[in-house]
Amino acid sequence: MSKGKILIIEDEKKIARLIQLELEYEGYETATAHTGTEGLSLFQSQQFDLLILDVMLPGLSGLEVLRRIRSTNQLTPVILLTARDSLPDKISGLDLGANDYMTKPFEIEELLARIRVWLRNQSTAIEENPLLQIGDLTVDEKTRMVTREKNTIELTPREFDLLIYLLKNQNQVLSREQLLTNVWGFDYYGDTNVVDVYIRYLRKKLDAPYSTPYLHTVRGVGYMLKE
Structure with a gap:
């Protein structure tokens, strides 16, 4: 081991x-x-x-x-x-x-x-202190477990990294370029479409099944995670 x-x-x-x-x-x-x-x-x-x-x-x-x-x-x-x-x-x-x-x-x-x-x-x-939280969404960085309303949510490694970055910067508007740089790295420079695709994946898993959305689009700027 x-x-x-x-x-x-x-x-x-x-x-x-x-x-x-x-x-x-x-x-x-x-x-x-x-x-x-x-x-x-x-x-x-x-x-x-x-x-x-x-x-x-x-x-x-x-x-x-x-x-x-x-x-x-x-x-x-x-x-x-x-x-x-x-x-x-x-x-x-x-x-x-x-x-x-x-x-x-x-x-x-x-x-x-x-x-x-x-x-x-x-x-x-x-x-x-392994837990990050917003409302009823909880992420354990140590076990990489994501739950909402006690339901376990399965994320890919990249979706998990994106969620962690959003959680650590919750209530801040993050541009596509910021997300691309800090989650994907500079190999993806200029390809901001990949951010939109993964935000859509996250939204489908984190928000769609629940009454309160946490992931918000700020038109012309980017995205933010907030209650």
Whole structure:
């Protein structure tokens, strides 16, 4: 049984491979990316328990990847990998929501110890408050269970991610571009039709069978979730 799923975003392939081998030996499931754009897309398309993120990346920088992740996800622990003399990067990273940083070169045993600490802290945080709610609609982030009026609602992974983003920004009007960027990632840039399609899917499952709709269209702007 996997101890958790970890994403490694590191452009130096030898370092990424070394971290991957050590983590898999310790019983973790891993995925790797070598550019910021690829890493962000992977993070947004799958569920990860922890992210190891190099600051110096081609394309999107590690700090920009972190900023975009933290705009929608405050829970997943992020450990930055920084160069020895890059104090501004460390400070900026912590300000943007990184949980920890390791300075290169580092001992793999220390990285493993920090991963254990942050995964333990994360599981505690989710256990303390796994529920998101609006009216009689409840979502448990830990079990990914969605219920309304005590009825279980089955959602696909993408529908679930869209609902989570709407719930975390309820009572705010969200443009199609915002939803596309934060739920689908930049691979879908410009294809806002996909947002309308998935909003329709969600509406059919969350609102259609019930008397009170929560998902509202704001004409010419986008969508919002509100009572």
